[in-house]
Amino acid sequence: MYSPTVLDHFKNPRNVGEIAEADGVGEVGNPVCGDMINVYLKVKDDVIEDIKFKTFGCGAAIAVSSMLTELAKGKTLDEAMKITNKDVAEALEGLPKNKLHCSNLGADALHAAIKNYRDRQAQKAVPGEAEKVPHIPEKVDACYCPYCDMENKGQAEFCVSCGADLPHEH
């Protein structure tokens, strides 16, 4: 079900761990499935010198975290802010349809860490405290069933056309 690249990054995750005196920390959590990705940054001259992660989540979430850190390492902060969830999923050579949302947490955590770093620089944030972002998916998913493409009203629990569960809370 997972691509070889996903499996590789899951089984041999790169950059696992915490950075003791991190310059920026982002924590993104999904309140529905409980998954959580923490990203720790060491920044020098606006370049990500070191990056580490800790993740509570499925194989895809771990692989996404690992790939994300690989993509971000060595990049300038501005470049890193441009890394999207799609970039990560593509670098992993695809994720199963029902795991695409897992990749959403990855880039969000990176961006949160960068924001946290910048906030600290601007003294808007206290060093040692992480930027915490609850990850709530956009509502747009709810309206069109991803399985049969039919429209559904508001917060429908399942698709009225095909009966599929609608994962919009995730």
Place this chain on the structure above:
Amino acid sequence: MYSPTVLDHFKNPRNVGEIAEADGVGEVGNPVCGDMINVYLKVKDDVIEDIKFKTFGCGAAIAVSSMLTELAKGKTLDEAMKITNKDVAEALEGLPKNKLHCSNLGADALHAAIKNYRDRQAQKAVPGEAEKVPHIPEKVDACYCPYCDMENKGQAEFCVSCGADLPHEH
């Protein structure tokens, strides 16, 4: 699906044919499935001396006709009048559930032939004309579904409890 006795009587039917100058003829037909059994009698001293049949119907109907003529041959008319459909089915060592109604035509045709003979004796019937009986099954079958034993209203086309076709027209 058929017992060996049914198969034997179907494949080697006894007493097939007509009796040219029959003393009594019974014709029973089922208006729904189109099946027809004709029974021809030669009677001497109130005893069935010879009996023949012609049948348009399924394997069970042919076997029933054959067994019926075997059971009736040599019996007095009174004895033969007592032969029931159940006797025939039992002599055949059983019929499949959905074929039980086929045996109903058998004894009816025999009884019709005897009645025809007696009517002719009493000059209530013209020699050469058969006693014709349309075979309509009793209504009682309609009320209880034979498959799930639940009650159904009047002429229900199928059982409202189990959805089975109700064979009450047969």
Place this chain on the structure above:
Amino acid sequence: MDAVYFDNYAATPLHPRVKEAMHRIVDEVFGNPSSDHRFGQAAAEALDTARKQTANLINAEPEEIVFTSGGTESVNHAIKGVAFSQREKGRHIITTNIEHKSVLNCLRTLRLLDYHITSLDVDEYGLVDPAAVEKAITDQTVLITIQLANNEIGTLQPIADIAKIARHKKVVFHTDAVAAAGIIPIDVKALDVDLLSLAANQFNGPNGVGALYVKRGTPIWPLLEGGVQENRKRAGTENVVGIVGLGVAAEMAWLESHERLEKFRTLRRKLIDGLNARIPHLKFNGHPTQVLPHLVSVSVEFIEGEGLMLLLDEEGICVATRSACASGSLRASHVLIGTGMDFALAQGTLLITLGRDNTEAEVDRLLEVMPRVVQTLRDMSPIYQKNVAA
């Protein structure tokens, strides 16, 4: 002498390659395709292959194939799935008088649940008129279900024409292609249908396995609800052994299509001409040209079909009958009656269906035996002499 099998409509002998594939799965693959470990993934891969093979047979996309437990489930899923999904839009369904029982009985049930059914007449060949379909459509119509080929007389309906009307009127269209798929070429994109039912046992695959083609975007509820199998359209752990058999059968039907059709046409011609030459008072049913190539439906006057079938079986020849007596339902075939046939004649109808394994010699054998057994039964029939004398 080996028995001769001419009942390929009821079930077909498994293709040697189908047997091989099923044996392999029985021996090697027991996992649940939903399991993410190696045992599950082996089963999932087997399903993937079968899905591609099945899709290819009818020119569908693999994601549009939903595996089912056979033609009946496919039909029930299509009809009830659309009816329930669309119930707020409307409750009118259009069909014909000569559909398979699985269609009829679904609609009968829906009638009890406040749906309204229009069942269209067919002509003496069993053809439905697309104009009549168009006329029957109302703004309440949510589904049209019309078979591609009739399973008793072989007549092929003008499905592409009907599909065009349905598409134009935005009504979902299901075609029951169980009797046709794997026999004649089918292209769901060219036909432009929304739903199409098929079953493996019609083309040298196993019994009790089928598929429903569901065009992407078709509003349909699952019939079997539960897990997220089959792209969420059909729950339940999959019958992997059977589905693999369906897949290989589909592939072989595709690969051998030309030679099979060639054989069917030759044997069928020989059969019809031969029977006609040898037995008086026969009627051949179905459309003269728009008809399945492997099926001969013949009504034998003055006798009843079950007896004929049993006597042929006795001689080692297996055919099917459409007589009410044998069907377990004890009513005459609604298809034959639907084409205007009278009851007694319908009772004497045999269905002879050819398969890829049949030979000319087997047809010769039938032609030799059948006149004899027909005569035996006619001699027993109270209506034969009367009518033939007249």
Place this chain on the structure above:
Amino acid sequence: MDAVYFDNYAATPLHPRVKEAMHRIVDEVFGNPSSDHRFGQAAAEALDTARKQTANLINAEPEEIVFTSGGTESVNHAIKGVAFSQREKGRHIITTNIEHKSVLNCLRTLRLLDYHITSLDVDEYGLVDPAAVEKAITDQTVLITIQLANNEIGTLQPIADIAKIARHKKVVFHTDAVAAAGIIPIDVKALDVDLLSLAANQFNGPNGVGALYVKRGTPIWPLLEGGVQENRKRAGTENVVGIVGLGVAAEMAWLESHERLEKFRTLRRKLIDGLNARIPHLKFNGHPTQVLPHLVSVSVEFIEGEGLMLLLDEEGICVATRSACASGSLRASHVLIGTGMDFALAQGTLLITLGRDNTEAEVDRLLEVMPRVVQTLRDMSPIYQKNVAA
């Protein structure tokens, strides 16, 4: 080293006798059981045998067994069949919060069709209170559906007590015994249930084959409508290969019942004690004594189950997980949440199910490997150190 299979709940390796029987049918029997000729009758006889074997497993009469395409179809048939059949009498159905998805989703659909559902709470072990069932019954209640054993935590419900209440109140009672049948002894006469669902792949039979026990006289519509197969309760040409597999699997489950139970109890004890001794912060789920003998549900704190399952697979050990991430549905297990477990802990739940082929050495292997992979994932988890330190 061979892979170790501890996911016998998802599917079980086929019993050698089951393989044998399925191979024979693939090679020799292709006929349609409804055909009256020799090919059909061979198939019909194979079904007859399987029906007796399956009936015997649960002490039913053969005529009370309806073959289906698996647990999901059995459950859908039971629930929708009774609901539709009884819709004039009433539209209230009682169930519990921890039923299988096949039950839940049927009821969800029925809700849309104007049925009213009462779903009962369970305690921390997953047990439902028969008194709560009795209290929930109204004069509109037409069906109670409660599982015999839970498939995620193994808890056995007091089915006989609930059946007695249902019988007394004249409400039809269905029990989903998919997780239990073929594992523990079941006697439908002693339980006095009206309907019971089972599936072959739980006891060394093939995937996608099951049965519904229908007590004679139970009002139920067919789910698959069409022909007159299965005593008119389930239309469609039968999956003969699969059904024969179910039959033999049922017979073997019956014959080997004692030795299997013995083995399950020993290995399960060893597994629980061993894990407890080796890994801190575990929670074992389900009732301590009223529980399936072959199932261990264990929640591993601070980590998520899918990763654990994949790493174990990497080491050649196959287990299942109840984490939302892996289920394809992306919600936490409603069963674990139903017993009051918190979300994060539910995410780390493994399901280890034993089968007749497992050995002590295999359990030892799991006990050796699991502590290591758990630690790897805990080291990766942002919540591990925080919590363990605290």
